[in-house]
Amino acid sequence: MKSQYDLSNYPLWTALVTPFDAQDQVDFDTLTTLVRQQEHAGNGILLLGSTGEGLALTLPEQQAIVEFVCNLTPNVPLMVAVGGINLQEQLAWVEFCNQHPIHAYLLGSPLYAKPGVIGQTQWFDALLNATDLPCMLYNVPGRSAVEVSPQVLKNLAHHDNLWALKEASGDISKFEQFREAAPELAIYSGDDGLIPYFAQAGAKGLVSVAANAWPEQTAEFVRRALAGTYPNLFTTWTQAVNSLFSVANPIPVKVLMHQQGTLATPNLRPPLTHLELQCNAAIERANDTILSWN
DSSP, X not given: OOOSXXXXXXXXXXXXXXXXXXXXXXXXXXXXXXXXXXXXXXXXXXXSSTTTTGGGXXXXXXXXXXXXXXXTOOXXXXXXXXXXXXXXXXXXHHHHHHTSOOOEEEEEOOSSSOOOHHHHHHHHHHHHHTOSSOEEEEEOHHHHSSOOOHHHHHHTTTOTTEEXXXXXXXXXXXXXXXXXXXXXXXXXXXXXGGHHHHHHTTOOEEEESGGGTOHHHHHHHHHHHHHTOOOSOHHHHHHHHHGGGSSSTTHHHHHHHHHHTXXXXXXXXXXXXXXXXXXXXXXHHHHHHHHTTO
């Protein structure tokens, strides 16, 4: 099943948070609101990534979220995260998602095991073979404990559905290595604060945490950054988004969205907790600043 969308028309993908109610169950009413907000802003939606606490959810919860959002039939593309350490479980997850109207996958590198080039190649090769949909590989050594090697991209170049890479190492030089290894691959920044710099280096867009709280403002900032018509707001933007990463993501953004009235609770799944954020002043200042752009 091929994607019905031209994904190059979506420079911003929002790594959607998973809302919980007071009983710590998935809040599907609020999830509807979040999807509609992103749809209104024209942003692609990523489900069950690290911002969505995908690995902290049970398999039935993951499946229910995918089915629920698909049944909302948003008029923007849906990408689903694939991540973990057990390859057979990930292949089964892809097979489940293949039966639903999604449009792309985010393929995370295997966690904890720290495989080398051969192991990474085999992992991604198996996942790419499991679907016809466009796939974005995810380099996030801060979470997976292993960097995707540029050689892995060369090894996988024969896959027609290898569409993009989410680069979240925080290293511009790494971005350049990936561009050299796979010139045709679309590379997206995985760091909100670095999109102005990645845009100058040839990035195609951003997979964003900030767009949860500021969907329209983030979309406009990304468009201007990619077009080279951005205002002189680099420092302002960086200061604002840095407040969302003062403790582990997605703690600050969920606290902010609760303050905004978007989330019924700021609850997260253990081992994360909103109690880690002991001062809200920085996110409150950031919110005032970004919303003033309207």
